[in-house]
Amino acid sequence: MTAGVAEILPGNELKAHHHAEPELYYIIEGEGVVTIDGLEHTVQEETAVFIPGDAIHRIKNNSRFPLRLLYVFAVDSFNEVEYVFSG
16 A cells, blocks of 8 residues: 655645546545546545546645645555546
8 A cells, every 4th residue: 555645735736637546535634625527525624535546536625724635545656656637
């Protein structure tokens, strides 16, 4: 397993992308919106989201505070994950 913590500042986002590996987000603090294959899901502290492999997804912080999330991939190294950004 490979895991890390990402922080998204207010008004910012991780742009739409996909990768072959499934991913898990666990929201540590803050709130925002995760979009997976066009469906929006509101997230907040203690929310877990499963993202299937090859699903186009993004996460946006729409609050006034930082959004921190734990991300997890079932691979040995983050270098194995190839991000493909949309348009």
